[in-house]
Amino acid sequence: MGRIVVTNPLTLDGVMQSPAAPDEDTRGGFAKGGWAAGRNDEVMDRRLGVGSWEGGGALLLGRRTYEHFYSFWPHQTDNPYTDVLNESTKYVASETLSEPLPWENSVLLRGDVPAAVAEVKAKEDGNIVILGSGELIQALIPHGLIDEYVLLIHPVVVGSGRRMFADDGKAADLELTESITTTTGVIIATYRA
Numbered sequence: 001m002g003r004i005v006v007t008n009p010l011t012l013d014g015v016m017q018s019p020a021a022p023d024e025d026t027r028g029g030f031a032k033g034g035w036a037a038g039r040n041d042e043v044m045d046r047r048l049g050v051g052s053w054e055g056g057g058a059l060l061l062g063r064r065t066y067e068h069f070y071s072f073w074p075h076q077t078d079n080p081y082t083d084v085l086n087e088s089t090k091y092v093a094s095e096t097l098s099e100p101l102p103w104e105n106s107v108l109l110r111g112d113v114p115a116a117v118a119e120v121k122a123k124e125d126g127n128i129v130i131l132g133s134g135e136l137i138q139a140l141i142p143h144g145l146i147d148e149y150v151l152l153i154h155p156v157v158v159g160s161g162r163r164m165f166a167d168d169g170k171a172a173d174l175e176l177t178e179s180i181t182t183t184t185g186v187i188i189a190t191y192r193a
Contacts (some may be wrong), residue, residue, distance in 0.1 A: 002124035004060065004117070004145055006137055007048065008164060009036045009152040009186075016134055019154075024068070025162070032158040039154055043182040048150075049080075057127045059085075060117065061096035070103045086095055091120050091128070093136050114143040114180035121145065143169045144192050149174065154187040161166035 009019040018024040018033030023140055025033065033096060061069065069085065076082045090106040095112045109116040117140060121127060130146075140146055174191035181187050 001127060002058070002121045002128045004121060004130065004140070005066070005127045005148045005150060006130045006146055006164075007150040007152075008130075008132065008137075009154055010164060011035060011154055011158050011161075013157045013159065014163040014165060016132070016164045017159050017162035026103045027162070030161050032161060035158055036152070036154050036158050039119045039184040039186050040184075041182060041183070044152070044184075044186065044188065047154075048178055058089040058091060058120070058124055060091045060093070060120065060128050060130045060133070060136070061073060062133035062136035063097055064135075065104070066090065066094070066097075066101075066106070066167065069133070074103060089124075090113050090189060092140075093117070093139075095180045113139050114145060117145055118143070134164055136164050137164055138169065138193055141172070143163075144193070147188075148177075150159075150193060151187075151189050153187040153193070160169040 009015050010016050015035075017030050019036035020034065021037065022031070022033040054148050073082055073085045086104055086106060090101075090103060091109055092101060092106055093109045093116070095110070097108055109120070113136070120187070137146070145155050172193065175193055176189060178190040179187060
């Protein structure tokens with residue numbers, strides 16, 4: 001049985017929207033994108049780098065994240081992440097996409113998303129990593145399908161934006177299993193659900 005692991009950057013006030021670039025996700029008029037840019041360092045690379053993906057593993061993505069990743073990663077050269085992402089199985093939860101999906105090794109999940117994800121979890125071995133995909137995460141939390149959170153908590157407050165945990169979401173007690181501080185002040189905190 002697989003384990004679903006959410007790996008996401010967050011601001012101190014819990015925003016996950018548009019970490020990499022100002023125009024990454026402007027839904028709701030969000031104009032504070034790019035808040036995580038420039039905070040990567042060797043500590044983060046060691047903890048989350050391509051070496052941590054060795055041995056395979058699958059990705060679980062919502063439609064927006066899938067389309068955003070597909071528009072960028074397959075077209076990169078001389079980047080160790082490109083081959084890993086291309087070769088990984090990518091499960092995509094979407095009500096609007098149709099098969100065949102354009103990115104190799106992509107599998108469309110339709111219908112009842114929590115039930116479809118539970119089936120994926122039952123058949124996969126190892127980690128099934130969610131990157132981005134806030135709406136997908138919020139759909140899975142009430143069903144207890146997420147096993148672990150790896151949160152990159154950035155030393156910035158943006159005041160508004162889409163948050164990973166819904167204001168009206170289910171309460172949960174998590175266990176801190178690891179905490180690393182980077183040279184740029186990002187806390188990488190791993191929590192077991």
